Amino acid sequence: MEFEKITIVGLGLIGGSLAWALKESKQVKTVVGVDPDKETVKYALGNGIIDEGSSDISEGVEGAEIVVIATHVGIIPDTAKSIFESATEGAIITDVGSVKSSIVKRIESNLPDNLNFIGGHPIAGTEHSGVKFADSNLFKGRRCILTPTQKTETEVVNKVSKMWEAVGSQVYEMDPETHDHIFSIVSHLPHVIAFSLVNTVLNAKDNDELMDFAGGGLKDYTRVAASSPEMWTEIFKANKDQLLEAISKFNGTLKEIEQAIENEDFESLRKQLENAARTKRNL
């Protein structure tokens, strides 16, 4: 056994899947699940997703060597704070939030000396949410990014890396700002755009007729736009500055295509489309 006790706070899709995957890894003696919703805890216990469960966060984190905060992005820093008193001396707190810089800064600035923190972001998920969609294979073959800072001890990076490797992930390290820059472009911006495109369709007077023909290219976007509005509001809020920068860059690129069409400069248009099409090779 690599670990004695790991506690997951927040048994949603990610938290539930991580708890379950850790249990199945046989690398953890006790996987504890904490969730304010008693029914969720009951479901997780009843379905073998966790070994022990509680709706009392202080009770749940007691004795855990790693506490993973898997709540919505917006409440991660406050959840961390509420753990500081009851966590065991030397424990490592980590999280799974899709935004890192603002979270890491807030937690590090309050962290007691006898506890450790490292930010994490598993690149996994679906458009579903909730423990009922938990999947013990969710992290297999997927990447997990850890964002150590100057304050993070090597031992902490190693331990949390081992936890993610135990559920089949490959661990990457980068600083929180680099993480947020990358994800503002490859994830947050695509979501902003999908939400905008779908709203463009819904705002049209004939939107029922339009939706009938969504197979013509729109369908991929509606899937992305069906992700949790609460979750994405929190992510966009937490990564505001980098995201606005990304949207501004996108506006510039779209403007170039728009102008080529408007000016009937089809040679420039074709070159811009060719540029985009060549990415297929990179994936």
Added chain:
Amino acid sequence: MEFEKITIVGLGLIGGSLAWALKESKQVKTVVGVDPDKETVKYALGNGIIDEGSSDISEGVEGAEIVVIATHVGIIPDTAKSIFESATEGAIITDVGSVKSSIVKRIESNLPDNLNFIGGHPIAGTEHSGVKFADSNLFKGRRCILTPTQKTETEVVNKVSKMWEAVGSQVYEMDPETHDHIFSIVSHLPHVIAFSLVNTVLNAKDNDELMDFAGGGLKDYTRVAASSPEMWTEIFKANKDQLLEAISKFNGTLKEIEQAIENEDFESLRKQLENAARTKRNL
């Protein structure tokens, strides 16, 4: 046998798949394939995709009761024109172009009295092109739109409908302008946006690193943006006005989300995202 002879002009993904599907339907005595590229004709003959083949369009359309123009959008009207002299009295010409209004207008204005024309658009395809990706099941369970005008006889609508039904499609009728409006929003706009987003990523200095994390939401877009640049340039050109209108509407919707983030009006942001997320129910 419903049909004696149907000729497909242009053996690309759509033309090749239609020829093959018609052959397998056993509803057509002779399926003829025409393509300027001799190797393509040879491949189609060798793989049982067509019964007869030719690189001479006049020879290929001789005696056909239906001629389907399955070339790129940009050359459909000129291809139709080149068929007028050699087509058999009473023959029906139709096409598979993703834009209808400009094509239908140009062909109808030149059409000899002894020939018929109706515009068509099968809602099928992949990001691949070429006869080697032909698939005889491509149209099964998919929609095909026909765009009759005041000049179109009922008999012509019925015959071309039967052809598409023979390959498993459901036929819908609408006027060319309605078609172009719908597809400017559900298909052409999503493609413009995918091309723009992917170019935003490629224009970034650290684009290699960004592409490494494309799984975070970008991947769906890169697939869309990998479609043929030539084909999409022609489609954007042929549907210029409706597409510019669609882009303008999208810009307005994106601006609303952007401003909600900028002004930290997260209540408005959440409402906008909720609006988009509810489409999932409609699909």
